[in-house]
Amino acid sequence: MPSEPLLELICPAGSLPALKAAVDHGADGVYLGFKDNTNARNFSGLNFDEAAIRQGVEYAHAKGRKVLLALNTYPQPGEVARWQRAVDRAADICMDAVILADPGLMAYAARTHPDLRLHLSVQGSATSYEAIEFYRERFGIQRAVLPRVLSLAQVEAVAANTEVELELFGFGGLCVMVEGRCLLSSYATGDSPNTCGVCSPAHAVRWQQTPKGMETRLNGVLIDRYADDEKAGYPTLCKGRFEVQGETYYALEEPTSLNTLEMLPEMARLGIAAIKIEGRQRSPAYVAQVTQVWRAAIDAVKRAPESFAVAPAWHGQLDKVSEGSMHTLGAYYRPWK
C-alpha cells in the first residue's frame, strides 16, 4: 500500500508553460482547468484546450507528478451536460483527480467513473469534519481542500476526526469572504465565481490613470484609487476602499497575501496531505518563483522539522510577487475561535 501523502506541493497552472515551470521547479502536483466556465479562473485566453492538457499530463506523469483538474464551479441550469462532459474528459485523459464543489456533479462522477479520484474543492466550503465525512460517505471523496477561514486549532480538530486527506492553502491571494459563497462580484457585474467561474470578470474591469491617481472601476463602480506610490491590488470588491460615514478605507478587507511558511512544522505534525499554492491566473514566471521557494521549504521541514526555520530570502522572494504590501498567516494563526 502506498504511504499516506504528506505535504505534497500542489501548484497552479493556467497554461502549458506554467505547468512545465511547476513540474521543473519541484511541484508534486499541478492543478489546472479547461477553457470554459467549469472552473473558477475562467479568463480569456487562460487555461487548457484538449491538446495542451494531454501534453501537460504526459509531461507531468513522465516525471512522476500528478495533474488535478479543477471543476469547481456550480453547473448552471440547462447547462449541466457541459460539467458532466468535463468529468468524462477528465477520466478519459487520466487525470489523477478532479476537484469538485457541486454535490450533484460528485454524484455523477462517483456513479459514472468509480475509479476517478475526487477532491472536495475549497468552493464546497466544508469547514467541519461532519461536512467532510458526509462527502466521503456519499461520494467517496478522498481529499478536502479546507477554506481559509479556519484556525490551525480548528484544522487539527478536523484532521483528528476524518480519514479524508486534508489540503491547506499555503500561499497566494486571499479570498476569505465566506469562502465559496461570495456573491459580491455578482452584485456589481452579474458574474461571480460559483456561477461564471470568475470574480470581477475582465470585461467589467477598467483601469485608468487620472490626475488623482490610478482608478479601478468594476462595471462603472469606483472601487479604488491609488496614489502613485501605492501598491495596487486585484480589482475585487472585497479589497476596494469605500467611503463609509465620511471616511475612506478598506471597509471589507485589506489586500494582503497568505503566506504560511512558518506554519509548515505544525502542518507536518497534523499530517496535512498537501499544500496548495494559489494563482492559476498568474504567469509561468510566478509559478516558477513560488514553486522553487516552497519546494525548498517543504524539503527542509521534512528533513528536520524541529530545527526548521524560514530563510529570510524565501519571504523576500514571495513578498516580491504578492498582492498587497504585506503577508499574513490568515485565519490559521488566530487566538479566538
Next chain:
Amino acid sequence: MQLPAIPRPLARVVGALPAFPASLAFSAAGNLAAWPALRGLDWGEVRGRRFCVHVRDLGLKLYFSVGRKGFVPEVASSADVTFTATTEDFVRLGLRLEDPDTLFFNRRLLIEGDTDLGLRVKNMLDGVEFEELTRRLPAGLGQVVTGLRQRAQMQA
C-alpha cells in the same frame, strides 16, 4: 537584470518623433523578428483591435493591430487597449523574467482600455513556450534572446 538606462536627451528626441513612423518601424521590426513565432496563435478574437504600447521612459507610443499577415501600424492616436511600462520592464516581460501581475501590483505596468482584450493577449502569449518562440525567431536572434534570458536568470 540591469539594462542600461535610456539617456535623457535620446528619450527627448524619441518622444518628439511623430507616432506613425515609429509605429510603422515597430510593426515592420515585429513582423520580421517576432511574427514567425506568433503567427500560429489563435488571433481570431484579437484581429482588427487596436493596441498601443506606451514606453514610458521614452515617451513613445506605438499603435498597431494584428492582421492576417502580421502587425499592421495604425495611424489613429487611440487604441482599444494600452499597455504602459518602461523599456526595461517590457524587455523583462518579453524574456519571461517577470510576471505581469507582479508588475501591476508594483505599479510598473498599467493596462488601460479593454481589460479583457489586454488579458487575452497576455494569456495567449503566456501559453506559448519560450523555447518554442525562440526556435521560430530568425536565425541568430533566437540565440541572442536566449542568451539574454539566461544571463538575467543567473544574475537574479
